[in-house]
Amino acid sequence: MTAVVTRPDPKDTAGEPDPRDPEVRLAQLLDVDSMAPLRPKDASGVYAVRGRINGAKAVAYCTDATKMGGAMGSEGCRHIVEAIDTAVKERVPVIGLWHSGGARLAEGVEALDAVGSVFAAMVRASGKVPQISVVLGPAAGGAAYGPALTDIVIMAPTGRVFVTGPDVVRSVTGEQIDMEGLGGPDAHARKSGVVHVTADDEADAYARARRITSLFSLPGVFDLHRVRNDNADLKAMLPASARRAYDVRPLVRRILDHDETSSSFEELQPRWAPNIVVGLGRLAGRTVGVIANNPLRMGGCLDSASAEKASRFVRMCDSFGVPLLVLVDVPGYLPGVGQEWDGVVRRGAKLLHAFAEAIVPRVTLVTRKAYGGAYIAMNARCLGATSVFAWPDAEVAVMGARAAVGILHRKKLAAAPEEEREALHNQLAEEHERIAGGVNRALAIGVVDEVIEPTQTRYRLAESLAAAPAGRGAHGNIPL
């Protein structure tokens, strides 16, 4: 059925268009007057178009919430598949606007089959063109897995994502929860990690989708003139004491292109696994991906959730040819029964795999410390880093000097009289620091290329990324 429905919705008779109308929604996403439908508007519940975002070509589709709550039937699903396949053929990003109750019940298994074909199209496109989802209303069942298969999920305050709604949850498990509690922005931004960006309102959701799409479709080139004369002492943004925590995000925003009031940094999944910060931004005009430990949260340690968050981001950037900038200040992997049983070995292995596999230029900067297994996982030389830099006084070691001598000289320390033990421990730690500590050993064996002046940070990072051969990983972006 491709019957063209021209009869307006009864609500439209007042002249005011329904804000849920796909044409109204897509018009807010795309540049003014840039929208051209792939097919005429019909009763399928999906509208798909070509258009432009900041001048760059894109394909977009929107489920029609004014028809059966946006439920997806076979015809509508065919439109989505066509939109995705068109984007792949034309090598442009594809943006989906979601407001859908899931598969059309009346169509039965036919609708299920069609929804599955949407998933298959998304996987075919995975890693080939950026796929961005904006969840504007309920996205249940099949409509939940659609966004989840794409690279970036943006959610408006009215967005809800769940496999089964509150009624089914109540009847099966007895749990009492409303739609927002179950699958609203807070649930998915903080607890599940499903959502990458929570928007302030629907207009903000389109604005964020436009900014993120442009970071992919208008990647720019490294223009070193833009960073050559920036000589600010970025190390001054770190606290004086090495034990003190700080928020790494102001440093990230400052390293990336910025002006007085704003930065180009678009953080992804900021409230889930917040001990690692990931996001896109521009350095010297070129789109880059940033991965940074955040000492403010859990001391910046790596754990199973943060390793998984970072590995998916690394693989996404690699598949789209986005160079990576890795800021390291990591005390280690979080120890504990909970972590081990939570699969820190299995999920931590994903990060090793992601970095070692990545062929995009990827530069590491150790700002304060890199200890143990977490040192390796944060894009160390052995995993194939393009360059590894360190700021002066940074430490690269298996563990901190005090902890190291506590193990190496356990017997000697135990044999010392108790009143002298503390002094001996300090003395041994100092000696250890001199021989094995700091960054000197790492420099000597070539796992750190160079200690750079903090005032030269932006220039040296951009220079290294610009000099490396551009590449792009030939793989999809499985939602790890």
Next chain:
Amino acid sequence: MAEEIHAEMVANVLQVVVAEGDEVRRDDTLVLLESMKMEIPVITEVGGVVAKVAVQPGQVVQRGDLIAVVE
């Protein structure tokens, strides 16, 4: 609405920064923990009044333990 703030990881309680009844703003530090040889602030994601502080200096908290309640 009451917001419960729980420990994100096993840690020693170094210092309790706020007292019950104090007004706090988003991103204020409630308690200072020590773990991984780092001083780690426990921050509130909501503003309000501290209704309860559930820990004392010197105590060990496990992941998920209640630290404070902000209303």
